[in-house]
Amino acid sequence: MKYHIVTYGCQMNLHESEKIAGILREKGYDEESSLEEADIVVFNTCCIRENAENHAFGNLGALKKLKRAKKSLIIAVGGCMVQEAGKAQLIREKFPFVDILFGTHNLYELGELIDRKKSQKKAVLSVPEERKETEDGIVAVRTSYPNAWVNIAYGCNNFCSYCIVPYVRGRERSRKKELILEEVRDLILKGYKEITLLGQNVNSYRDGETAFPELLDEVASLEGEFRLRFMTSHPKDFSEELVAVMKKHKKICRVLHLPAQSGSNRILSLMNRRYTREKYLEHVRYLKQEIPDAELTTDLIVGFPTETDEDFEATLSLVREADFASAFTFIYSPRSGTKAAEMEGQIPEETGKARIVKLIDLVNSQTREKSKKYIGKTAEILCEGYDEKKKLYLGRDSYGRMGYFESEQSPVGEFVTLKIVRASGISLYGERI
Ligand code: SAH
Ligand code: SF4
Ligand code: F3S
Numbered sequence: 001m002k003y004h005i006v007t008y009g010c011q012m013n014l015h016e017s018e019k020i021a022g023i024l025r026e027k028g029y030d031e032e033s034s035l036e037e038a039d040i041v042v043f044n045t046c047c048i049r050e051n052a053e054n055h056a057f058g059n060l061g062a063l064k065k066l067k068r069a070k071k072s073l074i075i076a077v078g079g080c081m082v083q084e085a086g087k088a089q090l091i092r093e094k095f096p097f098v099d100i101l102f103g104t105h106n107l108y109e110l111g112e113l114i115d116r117k118k119s120q121k122k123a124v125l126s127v128p129e130e131r132k133e134t135e136d137g138i139v140a141v142r143t144s145y146p147n148a149w150v151n152i153a154y155g156c157n158n159f160c161s162y163c164i165v166p167y168v169r170g171r172e173r174s175r176k177k178e179l180i181l182e183e184v185r186d187l188i189l190k191g192y193k194e195i196t197l198l199g200q201n202v203n204s205y206r207d208g209e210t211a212f213p214e215l216l217d218e219v220a221s222l223e224g225e226f227r228l229r230f231m232t233s234h235p236k237d238f239s240e241e242l243v244a245v246m247k248k249h250k251k252i253c254r255v256l257h258l259p260a261q262s263g264s265n266r267i268l269s270l271m272n273r274r275y276t277r278e279k280y281l282e283h284v285r286y287l288k289q290e291i292p293d294a295e296l297t298t299d300l301i302v303g304f305p306t307e308t309d310e311d312f313e314a315t316l317s318l319v320r321e322a323d324f325a326s327a328f329t330f331i332y333s334p335r336s337g338t339k340a341a342e343m344e345g346q347i348p349e350e351t352g353k354a355r356i357v358k359l360i361d362l363v364n365s366q367t368r369e370k371s372k373k374y375i376g377k378t379a380e381i382l383c384e385g386y387d388e389k390k391k392l393y394l395g396r397d398s399y400g401r402m403g404y405f406e407s408e409q410s411p412v413g414e415f416v417t418l419k420i421v422r423a424s425g426i427s428l429y430g431e432r433i
Contacts, residue, residue: 001028001029001030001031001039001040002029002031002032002033002037002038002039002040003021003024003029003031003032003033003038003039003040003041003042004032004033004034004035004037004038004040004041004042005017005020005021005024005032005041005042005043005044006035006041006042006043006044006056006059007044008043008044008045008046008052008055008056008079008081009044009045009046009048009052009079009080010046010048011149011196011198011231012151012198012200013044013046013079013080014144014149015140015149015151015198016044016079016107016135017042017044017143018140018141018142018143018144018149019107019135019138019140020042020044020078020107020110021140021141021143022138022139022140022141023107023108023110023111023138024040024042024110025139025141026111027111027114027115035066036066038073039072039073039074040073040074040075040076040114041063041066041073041074041075041076042076042077042078042110043056043059043060043075043076043077043078043079044078044079045077045078045079045080045081045082046079046080046081047080047081047084047087047164047168047335048080048163048164048165048333048335049330049331049333049335050333050334050335051333052081053081056081057094060077060091060094060095060098061094061095063075063095063097064095064097067097074099074100074114074117074118075097075098075099075100076098076099076100076101076102076110076113076114077091077095077098077100077101077102078100078101078102078103078104078107078110079103079104080104080164080165080168080169081168082101082102082103082104082127083103083104083105083127083167083168083169084164084167084168084337085167085336085337088101088103088125088127092123092125096123098123099117099123099124100113100114100117100123100124100125100126101123101124101125101126101127102126102127103126103127103128103168104131104168104169104170105127105128105129105130105131105132105170106126106127106128106131106132107135108133108134108135108137108138109126113126130170131154131170131173134154134173134175135151136175136179142192145191145192145412145413146191146192146193146194146382146383146384146412146413147192147193147194147195147196147382147384148187148192148194148195148196149196149198150180150183150184150187150195150196150197150198151175151198151199152174152175152180152197152198152199152202152205152212152215152230153172153173153174153175153198153199153200153201153202153204153205154169154170154172154173154175154199154200155169155170155171155172155173155200156169156171156172156200156201157171157172157201157204158200158201158234158272159272159339160261160271160272160273161270161271161272161338161339161340161343162271162301162304162332162334162335162338162339162340163335163338164335164337164338165200167337167338169200172200172201172204174199174205174206174207175207176207177207177208177210177215177218180197180215180219181218181219181222184219184222185222188222188223188224188226189224191413192226193225193226193227193382193413193414193415194226194227194228194229194382195219195226195227195228195229196228196229196230196231197215197216197219197228197229197230197231198230198231199230199231199232200232201232201233201234201237202230202231202232202233203233203234203237203238203239203242204234204237211241212242213239213241213242213244213245216228216230216242216245216246216252217245217248217249220245220248220249220251220252221249225415226251227251227252227253227382227398228249228251228252228253229252229253229255231257232257232259232299233256233257233258233259234259235258235259235260235273235275235279235280235283236273236274236275238258238283240286243286243287243290243291244290246291246294247290247291253398253399253400254291254293254294254295254398254399255294255295255296255297255325255398255399255400256287256294256295256296256297257296257297257298257299258280258283258284258296258297258298259298259299259300260280260298260299260300260315260318260322261273261299261300261301262300262301262304262307262311262314262315262318263277263311263314263315263316263317263318263319264277264307264310264311264312264314264315265277265278265314266306266311267304267306267307267311267314270304270305270306270340270343271301271304271340272339277314277318280318280322281318281321281322284296284321284322284323295324295325295370295399296322296323296324296325297324297325297326297327297328297400298322298324298327298328299327299328299329299330300315300319300327300328300329300330300359301329301330301331301332302315302329302330302331302332302352302355302356302359303331303332303347303349303351303352303355303356304332304340304347305332305340305343305344305345305346305347306343306344306345306347307332307347307355312355312358312359315359316358316359316362319359319362319363319366320362320366323366324363324366325366325367325370325399325400325401326363326367326400326426327359327363329356329359329360329363330356331349331352331353331355331356332347332352334346364425364426367425367426368423368425368426371401371423371424371425371426371427371428372423374401374420374423374428375420375421375422375423376419376420377419377420378417378418378419378420378433379397379401379403379417379418379420379428379430380397380398380415380416380417380418381395381396381397381403381405381415381416381417381418381430382395382396382397382413382414382415382416383395383407383410383411383412383413383414383415383416384396384412385412386410386412387404390404392404392405392406392429393405393406393407393410393411393412393416395416397428401426401427401428402426402427402428403418403420403427403428403429403430404427404428404429404430405418405429405430405431405432406431406432407432411432416432417432417433418430418431418432418433419431419433
């Protein structure tokens with residue numbers, strides 16, 4: 001029997017789809033296939049911005065035909081959007097052909113829900129308010145060799161005023177250190193070369209005496225040839241201990257993803273981010289002083305309620321001052337149930353659009369300048385795959401920059417040293433040495 005999974009949203013969701021695949025394998029769906037050939041289709045949704053929801057809705061609508069042609073097809077929809085208040089009901093009304101609806105809190109139950117659906121005609125709706133168990137014990141079917149994601153914490157307690165994650169992912173829960181170490185050890189033995197520790201806010205990880213810097217230290221101390229990344233760090237929990245651990249271990253990638261969101265103190269306060277622009281820049285300076293070759297990447301939102309041209313200019317100047325290597329940029333999207341959605345002074349879409357164009361221009365120009373500096377130098381790339389269009393192998397350096405190169409044999413999963421001969425946008429092109 002065949003399965004097809006469609007994933008929206010963040011790395012957390014991508015990894016959860018690997019766990020969903022693990023559950024499906026247990027249930028006898030032993031082969032991944034195209035949408036058209038599948039016996040079960042699972043949508044793993046996201047609701048962080050309205051366009052993420054619209055995207056899923058659009059694709060769900062298209063399944064109606066498939067279901068009509070193949071009565072035995074099971075369609076299951078889960079993830080953050082289903083967990084959102086009122087959305088499961090809405091999905092039922094709009095898409096009555098969906099067989100199973102499950103939330104973020106009971107992903108581990110999907111196998112049972114499939115059994116239940118097979119024994120009854122009516123749809124199965126199971127979206128608990130709280131999590132009872134974790135997914136420990138599910139064997140993920142990993143799809144991103146040589147990279148592997150490892151959860152260290154679930155949920156979020158920060159309640160940034162724009163963000164829906166705390167509502168759909170519940171309160172923060174850290175995984176036991178021993179389970180994390182065991183999982184990473186196993187991945188290294190299996191030949192994975194890049195481990196990414198995942199949590200909405202990794203810096204607030206805690207298991208008894210172990211806080212995040214100690215956990216990172218222990219993971220980085222494991223034997224083997226691998227790279228270590230982690231995301232996401234919240235600036236309010238940035239610590240000198242964290243930087244000290246990064247400095248100590250070459251295995252930890254020299255890039256810190258530190259979402260700034262805005263450069264204006266007034267907006268940061270309305271966002272409930274609990275740091276100032278000055279504090280943020282202090283962290284940037286400290287990091288670069290301790291680890292001069294470190295880079296920063298970030299997330300930025302434009303068009304937050306009441307954002308003025310002046311506030312936006314402050315974001316632009318923060319981008320210059322922090323000298324970000326790259327940034328994910330978003331237009332603010334009101335999420336029902338969050339504080340910001342109720343605020344006065346919502347910004348017209350056109351203003352947001354105009355601002356993001358300027359912001360992207362600036363970020364791209366910085367990224368391009370940094371890429372140019374690579375020319376003539378060497379870069380160590382972990383080869384991830386082959387680009388059919390470019391007819392070149394590709395991989396990423398420690399900073400996450402994509403590098404392309406020719407090779408006679410497949411070096412996927414190997415560290416390759418390239419001499420960079422050309423840079424185009426954020427991509428590097430090099431010769432293997
Ligand atoms: N936990 C992480 C990231 C969560 S979501 C963190 O705290 O940084 C990823 C990014 O989506 C956020 O950093 C933010 O920039 C963006 N985002 C979240 N809610 C949004 C909203 N309502 N509108 C636009 N962007 C949003
Ligand atoms: Fe959302 Fe803020 Fe939590 Fe990140 S830290 S998930 S932006 S509430
Ligand atoms: Fe991730 Fe989207 Fe959920 S960003 S945590 S999948 S709302």
